[in-house]
Amino acid sequence: MNIDFSPELEAFRAEVATFFATAPTPAIREAGRKTTSVFAPFQECMEWHKTLFEKGWAAPHWPKEYGGTGWSVEQRFIFAEEYRKADLPPLLPQSLGMVGPLLIDLGTEEQKQRYLPTILNGDDFWAQGYSEPGSGSDLASLSCRAEPDGDDYIINGSKIWTTYAHHANRMFMLVRTSTEGKKQQGITFLLLDRVDYPGMEIRPIVGLDGFPEQCEVFFDNVRVPQSGRVGEENDGWSVAKHLLKHERGGGSAASPTLVRYLERAREAAAIIASPFGGVLADDPVFQRDIGELEADVASLAHFEKLAISGHSIARDPSFPSMNKTINSELVQRASVIMNQVSGVGGLARQLEALRVGSNVEPLGSEFDLISMPLYLNSRATTIYAGSNEVQRDLIARTMAGA
Amino acid sequence: MHALWQGLELMDFSFSQEQEMLRDSVARYLDKNYDFDARQALVSSAAPWSAEVWNQFAELGLLALPFSEDQGGLGGSIGDCVAFAQSFGKHLVVEPYVSSIMLAGAAIAASDNTANLDWIEKLASGEAVAGFAYEEGAGTAHPGLIKMVAEPSGDGFVLSGEKRLVLAGADADILVVAARMGAAGPVALFLVGKDADGLNVSAYTTIDGRSAANIRFDAVAVGADAMLLADASEALEQIIAKAIIVQGAEAVGAMDALLSLTAEYAMTRKQFGTPIGTFQSIAHRLADMKIAYSKALATLTYTAALANSGAITARDISVFKGQLGKMGLAIGESAIQIHGGLGLTDELNIGHYHKRLLAFDAQFGDHSYHLRKLGQR
Numbered sequence: 001m002n003i004d005f006s007p008e009l010e011a012f013r014a015e016v017a018t019f020f021a022t023a024p025t026p027a028i029r030e031a032g033r034k035t036t037s038v039f040a041p042f043q044e045c046m047e048w049h050k051t052l053f054e055k056g057w058a059a060p061h062w063p064k065e066y067g068g069t070g071w072s073v074e075q076r077f078i079f080a081e082e083y084r085k086a087d088l089p090p091l092l093p094q095s096l097g098m099v100g101p102l103l104i105d106l107g108t109e110e111q112k113q114r115y116l117p118t119i120l121n122g123d124d125f126w127a128q129g130y131s132e133p134g135s136g137s138d139l140a141s142l143s144c145r146a147e148p149d150g151d152d153y154i155i156n157g158s159k160i161w162t163t164y165a166h167h168a169n170r171m172f173m174l175v176r177t178s179t180e181g182k183k184q185q186g187i188t189f190l191l192l193d194r195v196d197y198p199g200m201e202i203r204p205i206v207g208l209d210g211f212p213e214q215c216e217v218f219f220d221n222v223r224v225p226q227s228g229r230v231g232e233e234n235d236g237w238s239v240a241k242h243l244l245k246h247e248r249g250g251g252s253a254a255s256p257t258l259v260r261y262l263e264r265a266r267e268a269a270a271i272i273a274s275p276f277g278g279v280l281a282d283d284p285v286f287q288r289d290i291g292e293l294e295a296d297v298a299s300l301a302h303f304e305k306l307a308i309s310g311h312s313i314a315r316d317p318s319f320p321s322m323n324k325t326i327n328s329e330l331v332q333r334a335s336v337i338m339n340q341v342s343g344v345g346g347l348a349r350q351l352e353a354l355r356v357g358s359n360v361e362p363l364g365s366e367f368d369l370i371s372m373p374l375y376l377n378s379r380a381t382t383i384y385a386g387s388n389e390v391q392r393d394l395i396a397r398t399m400a401g402a
Numbered sequence: 403m404h405a406l407w408q409g410l411e412l413m414d415f416s417f418s419q420e421q422e423m424l425r426d427s428v429a430r431y432l433d434k435n436y437d438f439d440a441r442q443a444l445v446s447s448a449a450p451w452s453a454e455v456w457n458q459f460a461e462l463g464l465l466a467l468p469f470s471e472d473q474g475g476l477g478g479s480i481g482d483c484v485a486f487a488q489s490f491g492k493h494l495v496v497e498p499y500v501s502s503i504m505l506a507g508a509a510i511a512a513s514d515n516t517a518n519l520d521w522i523e524k525l526a527s528g529e530a531v532a533g534f535a536y537e538e539g540a541g542t543a544h545p546g547l548i549k550m551v552a553e554p555s556g557d558g559f560v561l562s563g564e565k566r567l568v569l570a571g572a573d574a575d576i577l578v579v580a581a582r583m584g585a586a587g588p589v590a591l592f593l594v595g596k597d598a599d600g601l602n603v604s605a606y607t608t609i610d611g612r613s614a615a616n617i618r619f620d621a622v623a624v625g626a627d628a629m630l631l632a633d634a635s636e637a638l639e640q641i642i643a644k645a646i647i648v649q650g651a652e653a654v655g656a657m658d659a660l661l662s663l664t665a666e667y668a669m670t671r672k673q674f675g676t677p678i679g680t681f682q683s684i685a686h687r688l689a690d691m692k693i694a695y696s697k698a699l700a701t702l703t704y705t706a707a708l709a710n711s712g713a714i715t716a717r718d719i720s721v722f723k724g725q726l727g728k729m730g731l732a733i734g735e736s737a738i739q740i741h742g743g744l745g746l747t748d749e750l751n752i753g754h755y756h757k758r759l760l761a762f763d764a765q766f767g768d769h770s771y772h773l774r775k776l777g778q779r
């Protein structure tokens with residue numbers, strides 16, 4: 001057991017910090033500060049993705065031969081920490097964190113060559129088309145149908161909650177190709193090389209914060225090539241399960257984000273008056289609450305550091321579910337304390353001021369501007385990527401009979 | 403009756419017949435005219451609230467209700483207001499009832515200066531609306547926290563400082579303003595016209611659909627007659643306590659709606675071939691929601707009865723605000739979780755109820771403030 005604090009690593013930290021201090025445009029910085037969801041404002045986020053790509057830093061978690069950085073575990077963590085300190089918009093997970101790693105693992109040579117370069121350089125954004133109105137937690141019951149027809153499939157049905165489909169130019173999706181046997185058996189994993197096929201319609205859904213983030217996607221006799229299939233026909237469930245591992249964690253560290261949220265709460269509490277006198281940061285109740293959260297975030301950081309170092313903790317079959325549960329609930333708790341700090345300052349609905357580039361001054365502080373939308377959006381963290389009820393079932397199941 | 407109760411006089415927590423009639427007529431009107439779609443259309447329109455609904459509130463006597471009969475009101479009790487305010491919560495009413503009538507109106511009514519009493523008639527008839535400029539940020543939990551200053555000047559006063567979350571603040575005809583007489587003096591109340599020089603109004607809509615404003619007072623000059631009360635701390639505490647109870651009744655109405663909507667959803671939404679309400683984790687969440695709601699309803703009913711009898715203390719109000727604030731958030735968060743992705747949408751009413759509960763908690767000291775207050779000796 002040894003933790004590396006070598007001068008080389010400190011030099012690396014300085015290099016990263018310098019790049020983050022100089023490379024992002026003002027719009028990218030603004031987008032980072034105004035990120036109130038796991039999904040950062042799209043345009044600036046993709047612009048920043050491209051900047052990172054040019055530097056060679058877009059996908060630290062990818063294997064080096066596909067454009068990864070080849071960094072050590074420590075370097076990756078340092079990168080994540082500096083990223084958060086600089087309040088930069090996190091890159092979107094669907095392309096770099098989901099379909100990219102999946103194609104590296106399971107794609108055909110042709111699919112890899114065709115898609116990986118533009119995933120890496122940020123030219124493409126892929127939406128994830130899994131959930132349906134009738135199939136959320138019970139994803140395997142999905143019914144969006146694909147009928148083989150020559151070299152194509154013809155798709156009919158609909159998807160829902162498809163994040164940023166209205167910004168996407170590509171989409172990976174699960175379709176039903178058979179109703180025989182177990183429901184998991186008739187599912188196929190498809191790559192759509194465009195989202196403007198005739199018969200496809202994308203309708204954004206407005207969220208609690210007032211912005212469209214998820215979408216409904218409708219398919220009316222949409223003809224797509226079979227060459228977009230990953231894995232065998234009717235074997236899409238095992239492909240999806242493979243991808244889920246990437247979605248539920250292991251790939252990147254969440255604790256630096258949480259550290260930053262708590263820092264921002266502290267900064268705001270240092271200037272907001274406490275009803276018990278002085279500022280909120282001096283209030284013992286606040287100190288106790290934020291202290292407890294900081295300790296929990298520290299434990300998550302330890303857990304993540306062990307995991308990315310290849311510790312056996314990450315080989316536990318319930319690791320992805322534990323990681324997702326811990327992380328999602330901490331995001332919610334951090335957002336609760338942020339919102340509490342803002343208090344009535346968070347009650348103004350300020351859609352214009354939140355929009356990147358609007359040049360509309362917030363009514364109060366920038367912290368008050370983001371705390372409520374962040375709180376509202378983070379109600380989603382215990383619902384998406386497998387709800388926490390379902391995760392706890394999964395964790396319990398790995399213990400049964402152990 | 404159980405033997406244990408024999409010889410004891412039972413306390414009466416039921417609504418009177420008149421209260422039930424009032425409750426039912428407000429509920430009937432809102433059921434018919436204030437469904438969620440109509441409410442959302444209103445919130446996204448340019449109007450801060452519905453003039454028609456406001457007129458109807460006047461017709462129903464709601465606006466005149468809390469004012470005493472000798473001031474031209476109906477002499478209603480806090481229990482009367484609680485009787486109908488739950489349906490305000492159920493319908494997520496955005497009209498400024500509590501701020502204009504229960505807060506600003508009550509402050510004018512409490513004035514020892516008769517010069518301004520004719521405003522009561524205008525408020526009670528719906529002809530005018532008043533804003534209550536009290537909040538200064540961080541949930542201004544008690545009048546002692548007011549920083550805005552009134553300096554004597556000539557015959558009158560000059561007001562300087564900033565108020566936040568003044569409901570109806572941009573549309574009100576008059577503002578009732580709390581300000582301190584000099585940096586260390588008592589908190590006084592003033593009446594300021596909407597066109598006074600030096601008012602800097604930033605209007606916005608709250609997350610729960612109400613029209614509000616932050617208002618900066620840049621040396622706003624008012625005459626001597628504008629002073630409603632020279633030392634208003636005690637009156638303010640009493641007025642705010644009543645407003646908290648009525649807002650709490652609204653919150654309980656919202657909790658009630660969340661509970662029944664969520665229970666219904668859990669019994670109809672199927673995943674894995676069975677209603678999600680049959681999964682134990684969801685069933686237990688629903689059970690906890692019901693327990694929380696029942697406690698909130700009991701505390702509302704008991705506290706309203708205490709307030710009616712005049713025996714209410716600051717401690718009772720802290721129990722009320724702390725518990726209802728906390729339980730409202732717990733119920734709202736569970737309702738969203740049980741609705742899954744749907745609960746995160748603007749289109750569904752669930753999130754809007756939760757936003758009303760968030761607003762309830764944040765105003766006049768959040769649950770954390772009130773619970774700590776209780777723990778202090």
Ligand SMILES: Cc1cc2nc3c(=O)[nH]c(=O)nc-3n(C[C@H](O)[C@H](O)[C@H](O)COP(=O)(O)OP(=O)(O)OC[C@H]3O[C@@H](n4cnc5c(N)ncnc54)[C@H](O)[C@@H]3O)c2cc1C
Nearest residue numbers: 128130131136137161163380384387389681739740742743
């Ligand atoms: C912000 C956000 C972004 C999303 N992005 C995407 C995306 O890009 N692509 C995509 O395909 N999907 C996306 N989703 C959809 C997400 O995966 C689903 O919302 C999720 O699977 C839950 O499904 P549901 O919403 O239908 O809820 P339901 O499955 O109906 O669940 C409702 C409630 O029942 C509970 N429940 C269900 N089954 C059980 C059980 N067996 N035991 C105990 N409790 C249970 C759930 O925990 C939940 O509380 C997104 C969702 C959100 C909120």
